[in-house]
Amino acid sequence: xxxxxxxxxxxxxxxxxxxxxxxxxxxxxxxxxxxxxxxxxxxxxxxxxxxxxxxxxxxxxxxxxxxxxxxxxxxxxxxxxxxxxxxxxxxxxxxxxxxxxxxxxxxxxxxxxxxxxxxxxxxxxxxxxxxxxxxxxxxxxxxxxxxxxxxxxxxxxxxxxxxxxxxxxxxxxxxxxxxxxxxxxxxxxxxxxxxxxxxxxxxxxxxxxxxxxxxxxxxxxxxxxxxxxxxxxxxxxxxxxxxxxxxxxxxxxxxxxxxxxxxxxxxxxxxxx
Numbered sequence: 001x002x003x004x005x006x007x008x009x010x011x012x013x014x015x016x017x018x019x020x021x022x023x024x025x026x027x028x029x030x031x032x033x034x035x036x037x038x039x040x041x042x043x044x045x046x047x048x049x050x051x052x053x054x055x056x057x058x059x060x061x062x063x064x065x066x067x068x069x070x071x072x073x074x075x076x077x078x079x080x081x082x083x084x085x086x087x088x089x090x091x092x093x094x095x096x097x098x099x100x101x102x103x104x105x106x107x108x109x110x111x112x113x114x115x116x117x118x119x120x121x122x123x124x125x126x127x128x129x130x131x132x133x134x135x136x137x138x139x140x141x142x143x144x145x146x147x148x149x150x151x152x153x154x155x156x157x158x159x160x161x162x163x164x165x166x167x168x169x170x171x172x173x174x175x176x177x178x179x180x181x182x183x184x185x186x187x188x189x190x191x192x193x194x195x196x197x198x199x200x201x202x203x204x205x206x207x208x209x210x211x212x213x214x215x216x217x218x219x220x221x222x223x224x225x226x227x228x229x230x231x232x233x234x235x236x237x238x239x240x241x242x243x244x245x246x247x248x249x250x251x252x253x254x255x256x257x258x259x260x261x262x263x264x265x266x267x268x269x270x271x272x273x
Contacts, residue, residue, distance in 0.1 A: 102232040106201075107199075109199065127147065134164075142161060150193075154180055155180070219253070230256075250271075254266040
């Protein structure tokens with residue numbers, strides 16, 4: 001597997017954890033007993049978990065905020081021109097109202113990209129095309145595969161993303177982003193998706209082009225709405241030994257509607273302590 005601009009994730013002071021949804025924490029300092037997080041409430045010890053895979057541990061100062069998105073204002077180079085979309089919200093301040101996870105995987109024909117279980121390398125092998133791109137360092141690090149779905153009546157762009165720290169050195173998938181393009185073709189860093197990997201959908205059967213009515217039927221009322229964006233959020237517990245308690249699981253699905261249909265989406269999941 002080839003990786004562009006591969007940078008080993010490291011931790012330093014005054015950095016941010018940015019992922020979609022990505023937690024943000026300032027003043028991080030390396031410590032071998034805790035991990036980078038999704039939700040920030042107090043100080044010390046948050047452990048990122050990718051059950052049943054190995055656990056990474058770091059220490060940090062946590063803020064009660066969630067900054068969302070891989071903050072990608074300007075491409076680093078011509079090798080990573082097609083960057084993932086920025087997140088639609090600056091912070092999550094609303095209550096998670098979903099009773100279950102809105103989505104757990106992306107379906108690419110019969111292949112399922114499962115959050116926190118499937119790696120970018122797994123996806124690349126299954127699709128047999130594409131190269132892993134990289135942006136940022138430390139808490140701002142992100143890796144992704146980008147594909148273009150050249151459908152008969154529309155063009156879709158899909159990013160399969162692994163946060164540099166939350167996805168670990170194995171690059172476990174933490175986020176999926178997709179959007180309709182007004183026109184266009186495949187790009188060098190977003191090759192055409194093979195027909196064998198179609199059709200595409202989330203495991204809740206929603207995808208680009210879904211109607212507002214269909215989204216409501218599958219997901220119910222959103223946890224939050226801001227402009228044309230609707231956010232569906234779930235918070236739950238995962239059995240495990242997290243300072244004597246269970247792990248926290250956060251799952252989200254952001255849908256953008258235009259003329260009553262989804263034209264952009266961002267979906268993901270992280271487990272933390």
